[in-house]
Amino acid sequence: MASATENNDHLVRSDNPAHPANLIPSLCAKFWTLGWVTGTGGGCSIREDDLVYLAPSGVAKELMQPSDIYVLSLAAQAASLYRRRVYLRSPAAHKPSQCTPLFLAAFTRRGAGCCIHTHSHWAVLVTLLLEQQQQQHGGDRREFRINNIEQIKAFGRGAAKTGNLGYHDTLVIPVIENTAHEEDLTEFLEEAMDEYPDTYAVLVRRHGVYVWGDNVHKAKTQCESLDYLFQLAVEMKQLGLPWISEVEPTLPRRP
Amino acid sequence: MASATENNDHLVRSDNPAHPANLIPSLCAKFWTLGWVTGTGGGCSIREDDLVYLAPSGVAKELMQPSDIYVLSLAAQAASLYRRRVYLRSPAAHKPSQCTPLFLAAFTRRGAGCCIHTHSHWAVLVTLLLEQQQQQHGGDRREFRINNIEQIKAFGRGAAKTGNLGYHDTLVIPVIENTAHEEDLTEFLEEAMDEYPDTYAVLVRRHGVYVWGDNVHKAKTQCESLDYLFQLAVEMKQLGLPWISEVEPTLPRRP
């Protein structure tokens, strides 16, 4: 009991299903059924004010428990020499996830409240198709673009902007190349965040996607909508349908 | 408690799982697993006599609660100056759905008891394939047509008619163009309802589908059957199979 207190187990104990330590396992169980976190890949992190809640490395995401959750303090990290990560709670049996610095980038650079990382094969296929398109037609492999699909309206216009994208707007998701070690993605993710100040997601080639939002609801909505669009994009490619179209704004009525 | 009474919370409180305020959340949770209401898109509305029950805008459809439901009176609306919508109950935390006038069109123009709106990607792909077909072969992008599939028998012949379509009948679903703002779809939806008096559904290009029925059971059956046909139609296209066929009515028996 003493050690539990020392390890701040109270930070992950709550009867409230909306508490981050309960929410991360229930969200990850749901994501597992969607094929987003197959084989311990992917994950989800939530920030509440100063505290960041993180899933550990290498656990079956649909079986996770609140006791598996790491808790980290952003303020303590900011105050520390060399800005080392300060874990207020570490589950004994686990190692921190390699995704940790990537989740932190969304929290510190964008003020996000939640960040989701999926290995969805739709996301992977979209990055492969962009690669193929560049090789065959010289297109830009570093951006996924789609327009004139209703689901695009689920995305916010950007951090400093109000409201959501419109139906005719083009959703642009930057794509970064994968690295041998996941931590090494951090600088490229941050670079993409700087280059695309309005984006809420970054695709990682042959790997998956990082999606964030101001809170859990927005991150989840944007992640679901993006996966919907990635699936649609792959199916459109199979059917010879282009991702970008010029739809006439005012079509003639039926005569 | 007083405010709860004033806000008519009794309208959404019932132990009966078949009460609209309980049914909308349970149906939407089921629809979420089917990919119909991903990322807060789509929804479902039920009418019982004068009262219309509606899901709010922007909520995760699989997590909805009875307390999230709006209730609206059709008679009060009809009696009001300028026919403004009259909400008998509004959940404090939410905004009304942009789909509201589209659901109302099914209730007032067709006397429907339930209307379902999905963003099913099968529906979206069918509208894209019709667009492609028009560009390539000059076909009519404003109608989805399929015949000689057993599942067609799940559809009613039309509002003023008895019985269901037959196996050899052609199911025709009108397609309207999407608009930047969902409310602006209303007039086009109503126009399609007028032009196709027998239809129980309208496709919206690059967006999804609206399906209704005399009651919840019929709307759900028709919506499921339509999604089945949209999926089949996309797969048929991938395999080079035509949507319309001339099947001989009396094939010779095996010799």
Next chain:
Amino acid sequence: MASATENNDHLVRSDNPAHPANLIPSLCAKFWTLGWVTGTGGGCSIREDDLVYLAPSGVAKELMQPSDIYVLSLAAQAASLYRRRVYLRSPAAHKPSQCTPLFLAAFTRRGAGCCIHTHSHWAVLVTLLLEQQQQQHGGDRREFRINNIEQIKAFGRGAAKTGNLGYHDTLVIPVIENTAHEEDLTEFLEEAMDEYPDTYAVLVRRHGVYVWGDNVHKAKTQCESLDYLFQLAVEMKQLGLPWISEVEPTLPRRP
């Protein structure tokens, strides 16, 4: 209570989850998740000795209750003038399913203990591909054939035979043309049963499949395995892989 007795409600009341009146709803709920009984299509019937348990027409299959089940006596039917169906129990709110005579064919002609009817779109696509194949290459549209797939071993060799098919055996499923009215399929189904005395399934073009077995376990195993093979067959077609292959029985070992 009197009317309940008169209507033989005791025939569908049991605490045993393996009782047919409980099993049909739980099986149908499972089949719904597999896309086999979408939009009230398809169904399942169980025979125990003389009694046949049947789902009604037009109900949402995943929501069915034991009280929805019809019970019919085969002996009473055989003894009746004109062999009219004799229902020992009829749920007040429903109509008998049009599939009834087709289920009965499996029970009376094959001594089956269970028959499952699905509208699986894999089954429908297989029948469409056979149609296409005949039109393009003159193949026989009246048989689905596949060999050299392990899952084939899930099928019995035939009613009068012991054991199951082997890996190298060719599974042959007859295909009958659909009719405008489901009851009218009966004579063609019976004809196919006569022509293919070893088959446990009959495909219905543009409609679905009927699968049966000596008991519920065998019918379910064969129906699942067949749907697996239909899905595989469609995907093989998409990838240019033939359904029938000549695999060398003894391949050379690795050197």
Next chain:
Amino acid sequence: MASATENNDHLVRSDNPAHPANLIPSLCAKFWTLGWVTGTGGGCSIREDDLVYLAPSGVAKELMQPSDIYVLSLAAQAASLYRRRVYLRSPAAHKPSQCTPLFLAAFTRRGAGCCIHTHSHWAVLVTLLLEQQQQQHGGDRREFRINNIEQIKAFGRGAAKTGNLGYHDTLVIPVIENTAHEEDLTEFLEEAMDEYPDTYAVLVRRHGVYVWGDNVHKAKTQCESLDYLFQLAVEMKQLGLPWISEVEPTLPRRP
């Protein structure tokens, strides 16, 4: 009660959900939803020290109970004349699975703690595509190879090695030909294990895959990851994307 003792029923009775006799049914139920053990195909076995827990032949995998589980002693088998399998517990109603010697190979040759066998149609399609590739282009049908996909990092480097594969490493899974009788696969599986000392999986042409790991967690993680890669590989083929690529290790930054 006496017979229960004689049959060592205590070996499969535990309140601990992590006990192998409880874990095998819960894992198999999950695998059924993934399409891995359709129609009684496939299965799962767990070893704890000397004891091996096995599912029986021909049961519906999503309905299995702890009482259905066989228990076998490796030491007793090693000590027996002719090395016959020694069952400490046999469920009366069942027959041992034909997969038994294949599971045992993973336990005795690799010291695995868990082995999973799936009939996943993604696995089957991958073996068919390798066959097609050999026929069309003379490739080697005896190996599935894929590289530069993040999910590859879920696989261990090999039995005698520490750590996991890297992103740029090529995952190699040997493929053996199927045999008419599943037990006859054993020698070919063992041969492949000898030839590929680092592999944790063997594909069986037109049949499925065997995947193992040091413990249940690792076997499940590797099996899920492999199925993810098989699905991706099939979809890549449909889109004309190669399984092996030369990704530049250091791509130029955005200018």
